[in-house]
Amino acid sequence: MFKRLSAGIARCEGAIAAGLAAVISLLILLNIATRSMGHALYWTDELAIHAMIWMTFFTTSAVLKRREGVAVTLLVDALPSGIRQGLHFFVDAMVLFFALFLAVLCWRWYDPATLWATGFDIQAFQGETFNFMYSETSRTLGVPKFWVWLCLPIFAVSLALHAVVNLIDGLKGLVGAERRLA
Numbered sequence: 001m002f003k004r005l006s007a008g009i010a011r012c013e014g015a016i017a018a019g020l021a022a023v024i025s026l027l028i029l030l031n032i033a034t035r036s037m038g039h040a041l042y043w044t045d046e047l048a049i050h051a052m053i054w055m056t057f058f059t060t061s062a063v064l065k066r067r068e069g070v071a072v073t074l075l076v077d078a079l080p081s082g083i084r085q086g087l088h089f090f091v092d093a094m095v096l097f098f099a100l101f102l103a104v105l106c107w108r109w110y111d112p113a114t115l116w117a118t119g120f121d122i123q124a125f126q127g128e129t130f131n132f133m134y135s136e137t138s139r140t141l142g143v144p145k146f147w148v149w150l151c152l153p154i155f156a157v158s159l160a161l162h163a164v165v166n167l168i169d170g171l172k173g174l175v176g177a178e179r180r181l182a
Contacts, residue, residue: 020055057155065162096163103156
């Protein structure tokens with residue numbers, strides 16, 4: 001069940017990232033065209049940057065799910081199969097640790113429990129926590145920044161799911177290797 005869910009989410013992440021790449025290209029072309037006509041649309045820069053950030057997180061999650069991150073494997077490839085699988089398991093565990101750590105940081109940053117306790121009153125939330133993330137807006141778009149930053153908790157949750165699935169697959173590989181050696 002988790003494996004299918006993870007694969008489906010990774011497909012969605014890849015499709016969203018591809019769509020965002022197209023949007024970024026169109027925004028940059030629009031920016032070039034409007035600047036050359038002397039009527040620059042300044043919000044296109046900011047929107048392109050935000051789209052690029054979201055695209056990067058979606059792509060990173062999908063790439064780490066497939067274990068296709070950039071790596072130098074010269075030493076790892078020279079190791080025996082059992083040790084190599086153990087190192088892959090360790091990397092998957094570190095990815096899970098990072099995802100869970102990021103999720104905890106996002107929870108503390110967004111602080112939904114306190115926001116709920118204050119009745120979603122932003123002023124009361126800020127007074128209680130000195131956290132002003134819900135009132136900050138982007139410079140040219142005027143969009144509350146917490147919507148832009150939402151890519152971080154989404155990334156943390158999807159990456160954690162992918163890492164758990166990869167760890168389970170890695171454990172199956174380690175158990176299978178031990179059975180073959182026995």
